[in-house]
């Protein structure tokens with residue numbers, strides 16, 4: 002039996018579900034498959050939680066071999082991974098992370114531009130990651146549904162600010178760690194966020210009115226192996242990792258969907274005694290339609306600006322939305338109709 | 341060589357280089373470069389060096405460093421510290437050794453608007469020591485009180501040391517700040533008790549033999565401020581406290597913003613009091629820059645060092661070794677704190693934290709310690725080093741700020757010793773009663 | 784507090800700047816002393832060099848003020864107008880890296896990087912030439928590691944430039960990162976050269992004729 006030494010790392014700690022699953026699903030499954038044949042054994046040097054690099058360098062750290070295996074956070078790599086941002090510019094398209102990840106996995110095989118944008122960075126991608134669905138958490142109930150957010154100040158960091166354009170709401174910058182006090186002190190009236198993030202940071206205590214808008218899930222990155230490391234691995238190990246990666250992606254998608262519901266229920270449970278208590282109201286479909294109709298076509302803006310630089314973003318956006326439709330999802334707006 | 345052997349060798353090499361006097365940051369970068377080159381290869385090592393230079397400091401939180409330093413320097417020139425001392429001096433004029441206690445509490449209050457002990461030591465050696473000398477206190481005691489109470493500057497929030505710990509341990513800065521309040525008050529009380537005990541049982545330590553009676557101090561000749569004048573003196577410091585601490589805990593400001601708002605507030609006060617001209621302000625900015633660079637360059641280098649260690653697996657192995665040995669978690673804690681105090685005799689506060697924490701934090705985490713409590717213990721122990729010879733920064737600052745040829749450094753060190761004892765006692769109390777540190781932070 | 788043993792002599796605010804200026808002269812003097820024949824060009828060169836280091840540091844110093852102003856404007860905008868300014872946190876983070884990179888050379892020249900003096904000070908006083916040799920070794924190590932940073936930054940600069948790397952969000956506000964990388968590159972390169980300049984001064988001490996009978 003031969004031992005292979007590999008360093009696995011991440012910018013985020015293992016309490017983040019998809020980082021923890023690198024260990025419990027990807028690594029464990031790889032070890033399991035290898036143990037069956039018994040020819041190779043991997044000795045993992047674990048450096049999770051920012052020991053080797055921070056969130057601002059997830060791509061380059063795998064690319065340059067600072068770690069052998071790592072999670073690449075594509076959200077923060079918009080310049081180097083432009084096509085990977087597509088889902089952030091097509092909200093209200095799907096709220097099922099499992100379906101989205103399946104589509105991204107297929108696109109990686111069929112869309113050369115998408116594949117190249119990753120592989121040109123000296124990487125072998127083995128698994129994909131995404132977010133759960135975005136909803137609105139506010140201090141006051143949205144009595145008139147979508148209309149109520151007109152004039153509200155909503156915490157919506159970074160790219161999510163785009164999702165509020167045309168709605169009349171003002172986007173306030175911030176991060177998961179600042180939302181609580183921002184809402185408490187009136188810097189914002191609520192937040193556009195993920196159940197998985199809101200639950201641990203207890204934002205429901207200050208913003209107990211949850212409006213289930215289901216703005217949709219977003220693609221967030223990939224588990225990748227440094228290409229030089231990959232090329233040096235025995236074929237048997239490579240095969241095991243590819244299989245374990247597929248298992249990781251599928252498990253992660255399913256897990257996100259379950260956790261999302263679990264987190265929402267948990268907030269209602271934990272916030273039952275507070276005043277006012279936590280309540281969940283689904284947003285009416287007509288309101289969701291009104292929301293997307295009010296927005297400019299951000300998908301087209303995004304695609305056009307990339308096309309100017311020679312990135313085939315229009316085709317990719319079409320392929321992404323078609324992929325979702327083929328799996329039975331109905332995007333509320335056909336972002337790709339003008340492309 | 342195994343990865344762990346390479347990592348251990350790098351740590352040993354670093355200690356030798358630091359002893360020889362190589363700039364600590366340069367030493368960390370050099371051994372880490374060779375460490376990573378041996379663990380992986382030179383190309384990866386060079387790229388990590390580049391990544392560290394470009395990305396390790398790229399964090400909004402770090403902007404707090406120059407801002408709090410600038411604020412500390414601005415309040416130093418604008419006599420806010422002197423006014424604070426005046427207020428406490430008047431309030432405590434009837435208490436035995438009241439000037440000593442006034443120095444402690446003025447320092448505690450001043451600490452809540454400055455994040456660096458340099459500011460506290462500079463201000464109070466110029467303000468409190470002459471006043472105490474005039475009233476018959478010994479120089480040894482007067483400078484000792486100032487040195488001892490200057491440590492409050494980096495224990496009571498805001499605090500540069502707490503920020504650095506929070507960054508390394510990935511704890512919230514706000515919580516670390518809150519965790520410093522309890523121990524800060526504990527130390528203030530402990531220092532006051534020490535002063536009272538000294539005045540009662542060792543009057544020769546506190547008062548010059550020539551002072552009238554048995555050390556009873558005569559304030560009759562002093563002009564005293566009216567209540568109104570006293571209140572006016574308290575206004576600037578209270579205003580700054582409201583901006584910094586109120587903004588921070590009222591939730592209006594994050595730590596970086598509190599630093600910016602505080603620095604701007606201090607600038608406004610300095611301008612209103614006409615204690616600043618263009619030249620002086622520029623010099624303050626230059627000084628701020630140099631302090632900032634020396635702190636952040638160390639953080640940058642320590643980042644590379646801890647990444648090299650993570651690649652080598654040394655912290656993980658060490659945690660397993662220590663925690664499975666008869667030493668146990670508390671044995672490790674005591675050993676760690678003693679090591680800090682020993683290093684404190686030789687190196688500056690921030691360097692100690694940046695050298696030890698990458699190794700100790702994983703062990704503390706594996707031992708299941710509350711990392712906020714662990715951080716407070718670390719900071720208090722590190723601060724003991726400000727007062728211990730041969731290298732005690734606060735003592736040297738007082739020496740240079742006093743500009744008094746007759747004052748010997750050894751005398752200040754001797755004067756500070758009772759306060760070191762009070763600190764050690766307080767550390768023991770915090771170990772035995774963790775809520776002193778964690779209660780407010782976990783509220 | 785942070786600046787290590789060296790800081791003790793510079794702790795009083797009033798004395799710091801003169802100290803700073805004095806060290807500027809320290810880098811100038813060896814040339815004045817060591818090369819009397821080619822004196823004028825050497826002085827000009829060292830003056831130019833000092834001006835370059837000072838200029839970079841002044842830029843970094845000004846950025847501290849800029850940083851304070853940007854953050855305060857953001858607080859004002861958020862609390863008074865209810866909308867935060869774009870890019871503030873990302874720009875603040877990058878400005879901080881700038882401040883360090885731009886002032887590093889001046890900090891190196893002023894000898895304000897933290898170090899212990901347990902062994903070093905006594906050794907230098909007792910054996911000036913051997914001490915200068917040790918100092919030269921330290922300075923050359925500094926030149927190598929900081930130079931390594933500069934060298935590795937060339938590649939990062941190239942990649943950011945080629946891929947159009949930016950901070951901010953497309954559709955809201957963006958700013959390219961390559962100008963920052965260029966300044967980091969310049970700051971690191973000049974700091975590395977400053978270490979070389981210091982090492983050069985050490986070498987002059989080692990080979991200075993009066994050091995011949997220097998054994999105590």
Ligand code: NA
Pocket residue numbers: 450451452453454455456492493494495496497498499
């Ligand atoms: Na403080």
Ligand code: NA
Pocket residue numbers: 684685686687724725726727728729730731732733
């Ligand atoms: Na000491």
